[in-house]
Every structure is written in C-alpha cells, then in structure tokens.
Amino acid sequence: xxxxxxxxxxxxxxxxxxxxxxxxxxxxxxxxxxxxxxxxxxxxxxxxxxxxxxxxxxxxxxxxxxxxxxxxxxxxxxxxxxxxxxxxxxxxxxxxxxxxxxxxxxxxxxxxxxxxxxxxxxxxxxxxxxxxxxxxxxxxxxxxxxxxxxxxxxxxxxxxxxxxxxxxxxxxxxxxxxxxxxxxxxxxxxxxxxxxxxxxxxxxxxxxxxxxxxxxxxxxxxxxxxxxxxxxxxxxxxxxxxxxxxxxxxxxxxxxxxxxxxxxxxxxxxxxxxxxxxxxxxxxxxxxxxxxxxxxxxxxxxxxxxxxxxxx
Numbered sequence: 001x002x003x004x005x006x007x008x009x010x011x012x013x014x015x016x017x018x019x020x021x022x023x024x025x026x027x028x029x030x031x032x033x034x035x036x037x038x039x040x041x042x043x044x045x046x047x048x049x050x051x052x053x054x055x056x057x058x059x060x061x062x063x064x065x066x067x068x069x070x071x072x073x074x075x076x077x078x079x080x081x082x083x084x085x086x087x088x089x090x091x092x093x094x095x096x097x098x099x100x101x102x103x104x105x106x107x108x109x110x111x112x113x114x115x116x117x118x119x120x121x122x123x124x125x126x127x128x129x130x131x132x133x134x135x136x137x138x139x140x141x142x143x144x145x146x147x148x149x150x151x152x153x154x155x156x157x158x159x160x161x162x163x164x165x166x167x168x169x170x171x172x173x174x175x176x177x178x179x180x181x182x183x184x185x186x187x188x189x190x191x192x193x194x195x196x197x198x199x200x201x202x203x204x205x206x207x208x209x210x211x212x213x214x215x216x217x218x219x220x221x222x223x224x225x226x227x228x229x230x231x232x233x234x235x236x237x238x239x240x241x242x243x244x245x246x247x248x249x250x251x252x253x254x255x256x257x258x259x260x261x262x263x264x265x266x267x268x269x270x271x272x273x274x275x276x277x278x279x280x281x282x283x284x285x286x287x288x289x290x291x292x293x294x295x296x297x298x299x300x301x302x303x304x305x306x307x308x309x310x311x312x
Contacts, residue, residue: 003075005039006068007138008032009047013065014134016054069137076139077282088287094123095292096132096144100200100230101275104249105145108299117291129199136280143279143289145296147199155278160296162305164272165207166251167264168234169243176262183207183266190242192233195226204245207271237261247273248303
C-alpha cells in the first residue's frame with residue numbers, strides 16, 4: 001500500500017470516473033486502474049462499483065476512502081513539519097484561489113508578500129471552490145482563498161473581507177445613467193453568467209432566482225449567455241450582448257473597453273460575498289496562515305470591507 005494508491009482512490013471517489021481521476025492525478029487511466037486493482041487485491045475488498053457511466057463507491061470503499069483522506073492529510077503535515085524546521089515562514093506556501101478572485105487580488109497581494117515575507121513564496125493554483133476544498137483535504141495545497149459558502153469539510157476558516165456586487169451594463173443601455181438598480185429588475189434583462197461550477201454564478205442566481213430558468217440548458221436560452229471568466233463576460237457586456245453582475249474588486253482595472261461600460265450599485269440590501277481563508281486544522285504553520293491573511297487585508301484591495309481578526 002502506497003500514498004500514491006491512496007491518492008488514486010480518493011480521486012476516483014471524488015470524480016466518480018476513472019478517466020477524470022487519472023487526469024486529475026496526471027497519470028494514464030491504465031496506470032491508475034491497475035494501481036487501484038492492486039490495492040483492492042491487497043485489502044481483499046472491492047472499493048468501487050464499476051460499470052455504467054458513473055463509478056459508485058461501495059460501503060466499505062467509503063470507509064477506506066475516508067481513512068485514506070486522513071492518511072494523506074497527515075502525510076502532508078509530516079512533510080511540512082520536516083520542511084520548515086523552526087521557522088514557519090521559511091519555505092513556499094501552496095495557496096489555492098478561486099477564478100473570480102485571483103485576477104483581482106493577486107496583482108496586489110503578491111508584491112505585498114514579496115516585500116514582507118520574501119522567504120515564503122506563494123505557489124498559486126486557480127480552481128473551482130469544490131476542487132480546492134478537495135485539494136486541501138488531500139494535502140495538495142496548504143490553504144485556499146474562497147467565497148462562502150463552502151462544503152463542511154472540518155476546515156479552519158478566517159474571514160478576510162466582504163465584497164459588494166455591482167451591475168455592469170453597456171454604456172448605451174437605458175440603465176447607464178441610473179444611480180441604483182434593484183435586484184429584481186435583472187429578471188427582465190438578457191443576462192451574461194459564468195458557467196456551471198463557478199460559485200459566483202450561484203451567488204448571482206441567489207440575487208435574482210428568476211434567472212435560473214433562463215439558463216442555456218432551459219427553453220429560455222435566448223435570455224441568458226454563459227462565459228468562461230469574468231473578463232470574457234466583461235467584454236461581452238461591452239459589446240452590447242447583455243448585462244451582468246460582478247464583484248466590486250473586478251472593476252478596479254482599466255482598459256479600452258471601460259469606455260463602453262457602466263457599473264451601477266445595487267439598491268439596499270446590497271448583495272455581497274464573504275471571502276475567507278480556509279486551511280486544515282492539522283496544518284503545522286499557523287504563522288504562515290496568519291502572514292497570508294495579513295497580506296490580503298493590507299494589500300490595498302479597493303472597495304471591499306476588510307474584516308480584521310477580532311471582528312471576524
């Protein structure tokens with residue numbers, strides 16, 4: 001039994017598909033399948049129900065996978081203890097960050113970290129919230145900057161800041177001169193949304209639940225379009241294809257398309273999201289976590305409400 005084999009079964013349990021699990025582990029599917037079969041033979045149990053489009057996890061498999069997850073976390077902790085020695089700020093910090101935060105926070109955060117903790121370079125990985133939480137549990141990353149809510153995974157959570165949402169419209173739109181917009185007005189507009197998997201998409205649908213029935217998978221396809229990133233959606237709004245909702249931090253950058261856009265606040269209550277730092281309880285470098293949290297709070301991200309540790 002090896003840590004690699006344990007990593008493979010956790011990946012299959014998460015993806016419910018051998019091919020996707022192999023891709024996530026950066027190995028070929030035959031390599032992963034052979035390793036898992038070898039582990040099943042060694043343990044004398046069947047971990048996965050094969051056949052059909054989606055792989056199922058047996059009852060005993062669920063228990064084995066849960067224990068494998070704990071072993072991987074403890075192995076990551078052991079490596080971290082050995083790597084850091086007496087200085088918790090000495091050495092890289094592996095940070096996951098969701099797609100709708102990274103492009104706007106990192107240009108400010110990285111220079112701050114380089115200035116104050118140059119001995120702790122950040123190894124950065126962008127991904128969806130669900131994937132980052134899994135990587136945290138597996139010990140593949142040390143912490144993650146995400147927006148609430150997140151799956152209950154027994155993680156430590158420290159709030160960083162609250163971020164209001166704004167409405168982005170083309171400069172020629174009838175709303176372009178408005179001072180405020182009510183959330184229920186969005187249901188009458190052609191909306192541009194992020195694709196499935198982005199937590200910010202879910203947060204926008206919470207702002208205006210009526211939009212859910214206009215997703216491209218529904219009969220109302222003409223009422224909604226999807227983009228792969230907030231920047232893609234920004235350009236589509238500038239081109240006049242519709243309107244969208246964006247976190248306020250995303251409007252800090254300037255570009256030629258900004259002349260074609262207007263950003264309008266919501267009426268009260270203003271929808272927002274809470275951005276937090278999440279890490280494993282067993283992570284042995286709390287000082288590194290605190291240094292990162294301090295960097296986020298003091299990197300000068302505009303238009304957000306910073307939450308200090310006391311008020312959080």
